[in-house]
Amino acid sequence: MVDIYVYGDIGESLWGGDASVSAADFAKQLRDANGDDVTIHVNSVGGNVFDANTMSELVRSYKGRTTTSIEGIAASAASFFALTADSVVMNPSALLMVHNPYTSCYGDADEMRRTAGMLDKVRSTITGQYVRKTGMDESEVEGMMDAETWMDASEALGLGFVDSISDAAPIAARLTRSALDRFKAAPDSLMEQLDCAGDTGGSIDPSEPKAEAQGTEAGAEAAPRVVCIDGTFLRL
Numbered sequence: 001m002v003d004i005y006v007y008g009d010i011g012e013s014l015w016g017g018d019a020s021v022s023a024a025d026f027a028k029q030l031r032d033a034n035g036d037d038v039t040i041h042v043n044s045v046g047g048n049v050f051d052a053n054t055m056s057e058l059v060r061s062y063k064g065r066t067t068t069s070i071e072g073i074a075a076s077a078a079s080f081f082a083l084t085a086d087s088v089v090m091n092p093s094a095l096l097m098v099h100n101p102y103t104s105c106y107g108d109a110d111e112m113r114r115t116a117g118m119l120d121k122v123r124s125t126i127t128g129q130y131v132r133k134t135g136m137d138e139s140e141v142e143g144m145m146d147a148e149t150w151m152d153a154s155e156a157l158g159l160g161f162v163d164s165i166s167d168a169a170p171i172a173a174r175l176t177r178s179a180l181d182r183f184k185a186a187p188d189s190l191m192e193q194l195d196c197a198g199d200t201g202g203s204i205d206p207s208e209p210k211a212e213a214q215g216t217e218a219g220a221e222a223a224p225r226v227v228c229i230d231g232t233f234l235r236l
Contacts, residue, residue, distance in 0.1 A: 023050075103115065
């Protein structure tokens with residue numbers, strides 16, 4: 001079994017964080033896995049939709065068995081990417097968010113219309129990925145995207161976005177304040193995580209086995225003491 005970590009922005013960082021995973025990075029890691037079974041650990045607020053689409057297709061075409069483990073958060077582009085594995089498992093404390101794609105545009109009215117048309121096409125491809133996974137009606141998925149819908153593990157399981165809920169200890173969402181400010185309906189718990197955190201402990205690299213061991217040994221009730229601020233995991 002090979003572990004691959006998508007912890008941070010997908011594609012070039014959009015929100016000032018120093019951690020990101022591009023489609024090229026991801027392709028190399030899958031190639032190095034050489035057909036072995038792969039677990040893809042996801043803790044990301046999203047990023048570049050085209051990188052995420054490319055990564056999704058890489059997962060679908062991979063010859064080994066793939067499992068996605070949603071840990072902390074899978075929002076925006078990270079959410080539909082996370083659903084493309086053979087099996088999707090969600091941490092009981094994690095959040096999944098779906099919304100409409102957005103971008104910036106500078107130019108005249110024709111340029112604005114072209115950009116709007118591009119966003120409509122991108123939205124259609126994203127909607128199709130959610131429908132493919134959940135079996136929901138397209139109109140229902142579009143309504144969830146319009147509303148910027150946040151789901152906990154139980155809700156995501158009930159709607160068919162994930163296949164099961166893990167029994168792992170809670171893992172802090174990897175996010176930055178600038179990223180959170182761009183969302184219109186983010187749960188208060190995420191803002192509280194940022195407001196209440198402070199650098200009072202040692203940094204934890206979540207890709208290292210010791211990080212998981214520390215959370216497990218402390219017990220589930222102690223795990224929320226691990227927080228992530230601007231891409232750095234801190235043990236309080």
